[in-house]
Amino acid sequence: MKIAISARSASLESNFDTRFGRAPLFVIYDTDSKEVSSCNNTQNLQAAQGAGIQTAQNVANAGAQAVVSGHCGPKAFTVLTAAGVTVYQAKAATVQDVIRQFENGELVAMNSADVEGHWV
Amino acid sequence: MKLAIASGKGGTGKTTLAVALATLLPGCRLLDADVEEPNARLFVNGDEIDQREVTMPIPVVDPAACRACGACVRFCKFNALALAGGKILVFEELCHGCGGCSLVCPTRAIHEKPLPIGALSTILNDTWSLVEGRLNVGRMAAPLVIRRLLAQANKTGETIIDCPPGTSCNMVTAVRDADYTILVTEATAFGLQDLSLAVNTMRKLKKRFGVIINRADLGDDRVRRYCADESVKIHLEIPFSREIAQAIANGKTMLDGAPEFEAQLRSVLAQTGMGGIA
Numbered sequence: 001m002k003i004a005i006s007a008r009s010a011s012l013e014s015n016f017d018t019r020f021g022r023a024p025l026f027v028i029y030d031t032d033s034k035e036v037s038s039c040n041n042t043q044n045l046q047a048a049q050g051a052g053i054q055t056a057q058n059v060a061n062a063g064a065q066a067v068v069s070g071h072c073g074p075k076a077f078t079v080l081t082a083a084g085v086t087v088y089q090a091k092a093a094t095v096q097d098v099i100r101q102f103e104n105g106e107l108v109a110m111n112s113a114d115v116e117g118h119w120v
Numbered sequence: 121m122k123l124a125i126a127s128g129k130g131g132t133g134k135t136t137l138a139v140a141l142a143t144l145l146p147g148c149r150l151l152d153a154d155v156e157e158p159n160a161r162l163f164v165n166g167d168e169i170d171q172r173e174v175t176m177p178i179p180v181v182d183p184a185a186c187r188a189c190g191a192c193v194r195f196c197k198f199n200a201l202a203l204a205g206g207k208i209l210v211f212e213e214l215c216h217g218c219g220g221c222s223l224v225c226p227t228r229a230i231h232e233k234p235l236p237i238g239a240l241s242t243i244l245n246d247t248w249s250l251v252e253g254r255l256n257v258g259r260m261a262a263p264l265v266i267r268r269l270l271a272q273a274n275k276t277g278e279t280i281i282d283c284p285p286g287t288s289c290n291m292v293t294a295v296r297d298a299d300y301t302i303l304v305t306e307a308t309a310f311g312l313q314d315l316s317l318a319v320n321t322m323r324k325l326k327k328r329f330g331v332i333i334n335r336a337d338l339g340d341d342r343v344r345r346y347c348a349d350e351s352v353k354i355h356l357e358i359p360f361s362r363e364i365a366q367a368i369a370n371g372k373t374m375l376d377g378a379p380e381f382e383a384q385l386r387s388v389l390a391q392t393g394m395g396g397i398a
Contacts, residue, residue: 050199050214057193057202075211083204 001031003088004064005098010038012096018070021052026059026067027095031103039064052076052117060085068098074113089114122279123394124298128314130285132304133334133358138282139163140374140385145395148248149274153294154284155238155253155265162371164250170242174253174268175234176217176261181208185229192221192230216261238265240272263293270297278394286314287321295322300392301329302355307339312346319352332388335360355388 006023008015017023026039039062044054052072056079059067067080068088080087088107092098101107125138135152139160142150152160179192179201190203200214201221212235222230238255253269255262262284270293273279283294283301295301301322305315315331322329331347336357347354358364358374358381367377375382389395 047199050211053199053202053209053211053214057204060204075214079202079204079209082202082207082209 001066002062002064003029003031003066003068003099003102004039004059004062004085005029005095006067006069007038007095012036012094012099014095016070016090016092016095016098020067020069020072020076021047021055023055023069026062026064028062028064029095029099050075053079056080056083056085066102068102068107071115072110072113073115073117075117077110077113121300121394122273122281122298123389123392124281124283124295124301125304126283126291126295126301126318127285127304128287128316128318129305129311132285132306132311133332134285134304135160135163135282136364136368136374137302137304137332137334138280140381141389141394142248142250142280143373143375144382144386144389145278145280146247147274148278148280149272150248150250151269151272151279151281152250152252153266153269153281153290155255155262155269156284156290158252158254160250160282161241161243161252163373164243164245166244166246166249168241168243170240172240173236174238174240174265176215176237176264177219177232178212178215178217178235179210179221179230180233181210182229182231183207185227186225187227187229189226191224191226195220195224213258213260217264237261240265240269242272262290266290266293270294273297280394287317291318292321292325295325295327298327300394301327302388302392303329303331304334305331305343306335307333307337307341307343309342311339312343315343316346319350330355330392333357353391355391356384 004026006017007027028037044051056076060083066086087110090098125134142148152158188206193201193203200211202209237259241252243250251272253265255265284290303318305311330353337359363377364374
C-alpha cells in the first residue's frame with residue numbers, strides 16, 4: 001500500500017509538513033516494497049483557491065491509498081474520500097517518524113475534516 | 121452621465137459624499153456598488169419598490185452522460201471541480217460562473233442551474249432613487265452582482281455609483297462604466313498610501329478622475345503634495361465637522377449637518393460634468 005506524507009522535501013529525513021493542500025510535496029512510501037518516491041505539489045502550493053481540492057486529486061493520481069498530514073480541510077477531505085483515500089493525522093518531526101508511527105499502527109484514520117478551509 | 125465615488129482606503133466618506141451629491145440631482149439614481157457591505161440605504165427613507173435576485177450559473181453534472189474524462193476539471197482555473205473515484209465533484213462556493221466547463225465537456229454532461237448569490241433592491245426617495253447591490257454572505261462573486269447593478273443605471277439621466285473601497289476586482293468593476301471618478305481620501309499617511317494605489321489603478325484603466333480630501337484638517341500636507349506632484353486635481357477639501365458627523369450618525373446627509381457645503385458640492389458636480397452643467 002502506498003501512503004502519501006506531506007513534506008518539505010523529497011527524502012525520509014525531510015521535515016513533515018502539517019499542511020495538506022499547501023504542502024510543497026508528498027513523499028510516497030510503499031509499505032510493501034519499502035520504496036520511496038515523491039509527488040510534486042508546488043503548483044497547488046501557489047493556487048489562488050482550491051489548493052486542497054487539487055492536492056487531493058494529485059495524491060490520488062499518484063496512486064496513494066492513504067494520506068498522512070497534520071490537518072485536512074473539508075473540501076480536500078471530500079475529494080480524498082470520493083477517491084477512496086484514507087486520511088490519517090500525525091504529529092511528527094520527520095517523514096521517517098510518520099512512517100514509523102504508521103507502521104506501528106499508532107495513527108488513527110480521520111472520519112471528517114479537522115479544520116475549516118483556508119487554515120494555514 | 122455616470123459619476124463613480126471611489127477611494128483606496130475605506131471609511132473616507134464615499135457614501136457620505138455620494139448620498140449628498142444625489143440629493144442635489146433630481147431624478148438621479150444612486151447605485152450602491154459596495155455589495156459586500158452596502159450602507160447607502162441608511163440615508164434613504166423611501167419605500168422599497170423592487171427586489172430581484174441575482175443568480176450565478178453553477179454546473180450540474182449528469183452522471184449518466186459523464187465519462188469522467190476530466191476536461192472540465194482541467195479547464196476550471198478556480199479549482200471548483202474535481203475528479204475523484206471516477207466522478208466529478210462540484211464545489212459551488214469556488215465557482216465563478218463562467219460556464220466554461222459546460223462548453224468543454226465532450227459529452228455535454230454539464231448543464232447549469234442558477235444559484236442565488238445576491239439581490240438588487242430599488243428604493244424610491246423623494247427626488248432620487250437608490251439601487252442597492254447586496255452579495256450574500258459567504259459568496260465570492262461580487263463583480264457579478266456589481267455588473268448586474270450597473271445595468272440598473274439611469275438610461276438618460278444622471279447616475280452616481282458608490283464604489284467598494286480598495287482597488288481589487290470589485291472596485292475595478294464598479295468604476296468601469298463611469299465617465300468620471302472622484303477618489304475620496306483623507307490627509308493621513310494611510311489615506312495617501314491607498315490613494316496612490318487608486319490613482320495608479322485609474323491610470324491603468326485610462327479613466328478620468330479627481331480627488332476630494334475629507335477631514336482635510338486632520339493629518340498633514342502629504343496628500344496635497346502628492347496630488348500636486350502627480351498633477352491630480354483636488355476638487356474639494358472638506359474639513360472635519362462635528363455637525364456633519366452628527367448628521368450622519370442620525371441617518372441624515374452631510375448637507376443636513378453643513379448646508380453651507382451645497383454650493384461647493386454643486387461646483388464639484390459642474391467640474392465633473394454632472395447635471396449637464398459642464
